Amino acid sequence: MKMKKILSTLALTVVLSVALTSCATSTTPTTAGTTKVAGDATTVATTKAAGESTKAAKDIYIPVISKGLQHQFWQVVKKGAEDAAAKYGVKITFEGPSSESEIAAQVTMLDSAIAKKPDAICLAALSTDSVMDQLNKCLASKIPVIGFDSGVPGAPAGSIYANASTDNNAAGALAATSMYPAIQSMVKAATVAAPVRIAVLSQDATSESVKGRTKGFIDKMLELVKADGIASVAVIGHDMYKNDVAEKSAAVVIDVSVSATTAAADLATSASALLNKNPIAIYGSNESAANGILDGSNEGANLGKIVAVGFDAGIRQKTAVRAGYFLGSITQDPYNIGYKAVELAYQAIRGQKVANVDTGAKFYTKANIDDPSIKDLVYD
Amino acid sequence: MNLGSKNGTGAVTIKRSNKKVNQRLYAFLALVVIYIFFCFLGRNFFGIETALNILDASNYIGFMAIGVTFVIISGGIDLSLGTVAMCAAMVGGVAFRKWGLPFWVALILVLITGALFGLFNGILVAKLKLPAFIATLGTMMISIGASSIISNVQTMNFPARTEASGGWFKDVFSKLQLSNGMIIPTGAILLLVVLLVANVILTKTKIGRYTFAIGSNEEAARLSGVDVVFWKTIPYVISGFCAGLAGISFASTYTTILPGAGQGFELDAIAACFIGGASTTGGSGSVYGTIIGVFIMSCLRVGLPSMDLQPHYQKLLTGIVVIVAVLIDMSQQKKR
Numbered sequence: 001m002k003m004k005k006i007l008s009t010l011a012l013t014v015v016l017s018v019a020l021t022s023c024a025t026s027t028t029p030t031t032a033g034t035t036k037v038a039g040d041a042t043t044v045a046t047t048k049a050a051g052e053s054t055k056a057a058k059d060i061y062i063p064v065i066s067k068g069l070q071h072q073f074w075q076v077v078k079k080g081a082e083d084a085a086a087k088y089g090v091k092i093t094f095e096g097p098s099s100e101s102e103i104a105a106q107v108t109m110l111d112s113a114i115a116k117k118p119d120a121i122c123l124a125a126l127s128t129d130s131v132m133d134q135l136n137k138c139l140a141s142k143i144p145v146i147g148f149d150s151g152v153p154g155a156p157a158g159s160i161y162a163n164a165s166t167d168n169n170a171a172g173a174l175a176a177t178s179m180y181p182a183i184q185s186m187v188k189a190a191t192v193a194a195p196v197r198i199a200v201l202s203q204d205a206t207s208e209s210v211k212g213r214t215k216g217f218i219d220k221m222l223e224l225v226k227a228d229g230i231a232s233v234a235v236i237g238h239d240m241y242k243n244d245v246a247e248k249s250a251a252v253v254i255d256v257s258v259s260a261t262t263a264a265a266d267l268a269t270s271a272s273a274l275l276n277k278n279p280i281a282i283y284g285s286n287e288s289a290a291n292g293i294l295d296g297s298n299e300g301a302n303l304g305k306i307v308a309v310g311f312d313a314g315i316r317q318k319t320a321v322r323a324g325y326f327l328g329s330i331t332q333d334p335y336n337i338g339y340k341a342v343e344l345a346y347q348a349i350r351g352q353k354v355a356n357v358d359t360g361a362k363f364y365t366k367a368n369i370d371d372p373s374i375k376d377l378v379y380d
Numbered sequence: 381m382n383l384g385s386k387n388g389t390g391a392v393t394i395k396r397s398n399k400k401v402n403q404r405l406y407a408f409l410a411l412v413v414i415y416i417f418f419c420f421l422g423r424n425f426f427g428i429e430t431a432l433n434i435l436d437a438s439n440y441i442g443f444m445a446i447g448v449t450f451v452i453i454s455g456g457i458d459l460s461l462g463t464v465a466m467c468a469a470m471v472g473g474v475a476f477r478k479w480g481l482p483f484w485v486a487l488i489l490v491l492i493t494g495a496l497f498g499l500f501n502g503i504l505v506a507k508l509k510l511p512a513f514i515a516t517l518g519t520m521m522i523s524i525g526a527s528s529i530i531s532n533v534q535t536m537n538f539p540a541r542t543e544a545s546g547g548w549f550k551d552v553f554s555k556l557q558l559s560n561g562m563i564i565p566t567g568a569i570l571l572l573v574v575l576l577v578a579n580v581i582l583t584k585t586k587i588g589r590y591t592f593a594i595g596s597n598e599e600a601a602r603l604s605g606v607d608v609v610f611w612k613t614i615p616y617v618i619s620g621f622c623a624g625l626a627g628i629s630f631a632s633t634y635t636t637i638l639p640g641a642g643q644g645f646e647l648d649a650i651a652a653c654f655i656g657g658a659s660t661t662g663g664s665g666s667v668y669g670t671i672i673g674v675f676i677m678s679c680l681r682v683g684l685p686s687m688d689l690q691p692h693y694q695k696l697l698t699g700i701v702v703i704v705a706v707l708i709d710m711s712q713q714k715k716r
Contacts, residue, residue, distance in 0.1 A: 069690075093688045095685065095690055098692060101638050101641060103634055103636050103638065103641075104437075104440075104630065104633075104634045107436075107633070107634050108433070108436070108437050108681055108682060108685075109685055111433040111436065111437075111682070112430075112433060112682055112685035112686055113685070114429070115424055115425070115427070115429045115430045115433055115686065116423045116424050116686060117423075117424050126636075127535065127537075127635070127636035129537045129538075129635040129636050130635045130636045132540050132541070132635065133541070133550070133555075204533070205533055205534050205535075206534065206636075206638060238532075238533070239532055239534075240534070258533050260528055260640065261524075261528075261639075261640050
């Protein structure tokens with residue numbers, strides 16, 4: 001009996017002390033939350049327009065819910081968001097599921113965020129369909145939602161006030177136009193008897209951003225190749241992208257592979273499979289896919305003459321670009337994405353009119369990677 | 381500290397009925413303490429909205445946990461639960477979106493898929509004598525692959541509220557909002573019904589008795605004339621069927637089913653069983669205890685973000701809760 005008592009007391013103590021210790025750092029925001037409600041009641045005199053608020057900036061709370069935290073990309077988004085929060089003097093929390101396939105975890109996060117009665121929410125939804133109810137709830141309770149990164153495509157009308165995001169189709173197309181000069185001569189020489197392959201590696205066929213970058217690349221590549229007089233171009237591989245030209249009757253084959261899961265090992269396997277078919281070029285449509293190509297090619301050293309173009313940055317991809325294994329990569333502006341998201345949220349809370357912001361994309365190579373205009377965009 | 385000792389004296393009076401009640405009582409008190417704790421420290425935690433969020437986060441794990449309780453009591457383990465649940469949901473999604481079957485048929489297919497995976501596990505374990513750990517590990521991988529193959533590695537979305545066909549789905553299996561704004565947690569009610577039925581099966585029927593008997597001592601059960609091969613298969617089928625229910629529940633709450641998803645769900649469900657007092661060696665456990673375990677975990681999952689803590693703290697804390705719960709359990713076993 002005694003043992004039992006001791007153990008059960010121990011159990012509760014451990015749980016509580018761990019929770020308390022970790023909570024010690026966040027007591028300030030909690031109190032800020034309570035005072036906020038009181039302050040709100042006294043300041044609200046008339047009916048407010050959606051989201052408009054006159055409360056002091058320090059009482060404003062904006063949860064920023066990203067798609068993940070694991071990539072460097074998100075850490076830079078976070079930095080941008082924090083800097084914007086510091087500039088406007090508002091309080092934010094930056095959270096995200098531990099991997100980009102954890103839809104349920106993200107929905108739970110969003111639920112918790114809404115329950116905290118925030119002034120606005122910044123959201124990069126893993127799946128819009130999964131958060132329909134939540135978005136409608138925000139709409140009903142007039143909580144402005146700002147989409148960032150890939151945003152929240154297909155959200156209920158009026159729930160998303162604005163997006164801070166990269167135009168993914170345009171970014172994918174930029175990858176194609178940047179890659180094309182390096183392979184143009186080979187493409188022009190291609191015939192049905194001696195076809196050339198262009199490989200595309202995509203992390204998934206579910207996320208809007210990855211789909212857009214993959215589709216943008218393929219469409220632009222088709223356009224460029226056809227403009228050079230090659231009529232028979234086959235897109236093979238994944239159902240979502242393939243066209244009705246048979247591989248056997250094509251001079252240029254665009255081979256699209258979607259990894260079995262988003263796990264690094266699966267991406268590496270898919271990359272190796274693509275590379276084994278001797279393509280003249282390969283494109284990876286996000287950081288994971290680019291890393292998959294590096295994993296499947298001994299960090300790029302085995303790519304040989306294959307023209308490789310990646311997406312986003314990260315220390316590995318940058319090294320490959322510097323070494324010349326990658327022709328270059330497309331970078332978004334993660335810092336700007338995070339910064340603009342919080343800025344738009346703040347403006348929406350203040351009742352200002354907000355509009356979508358294209359945060360831009362650039363192609364970086366060995367030559368310009370250290371230029372001031374690029375350096376800040378390519379994170380480690 | 382006070383709570384701890386009060387808890388102890390309360391336990392003495394109940395002890396005579398069932399020593400397991402103790403464990404459940406501890407678990408329940410822990411749940412109450414955690415909830416109250418968050419009410420004080422979380423931002424706007426206390427309230428109906430958060431309570432509904434906790435129910436949402438509990439439902440799908442709850443179904444899985446009820447199912448796996450049967451398996452654990454029978455002395456086995458089911459590692460395939462989570463991925464089977466998602467694979468079953470995927471089959472339903474594909475049946476509805478791609479094959480164009482009526483939505484209710486798709487839902488029945490989800491349950492059948494779950495139960496078939498369970499039957500497969502059961503045959504491997506009971507008939508072919510494969511260790512449950514290995515059999516269900518294999519099934520886990522099979523179900524991951526199967527869901528990716530059947531969906532062609534694409535996401536499937538279950539019907540939204542506004543969709544003409546199957547628009548009732550969320551109302552029935554997740555939440556129903558009445559015209560006066562009141563929300564009825566239909567998913568939680570369904571979980572409650574399944575919980576009560578599962579408890580009756582476990583405590584009042586032959587299935588339950590034989591499950592306990594096999595879990596306590598399989599050889600003794602066999603010698604006293606129990607058809608062990610048959611009765612050992614049943615818990616796996618129940619577990620698979622419950623995984624199907626979990627798949628439906630997940631789809632109703634989260635809408636989007638990813639190919640090859642679900643890994644890790646089974647660990648939450650299994651952990652809930654142990655928090656709720658199931659024994660690692662089989663022969664004891666209860667679905668009520670399990671459900672309390674589920675709620676403890678979802679309370680942490682919903683509560684920690686309300687304190688502005690990242691959700692990975694939840695995993696860490698759940699880990700501690702599981703270890704401590706089983707330590708308490710063992711200390712009780714030793715005294716008998």
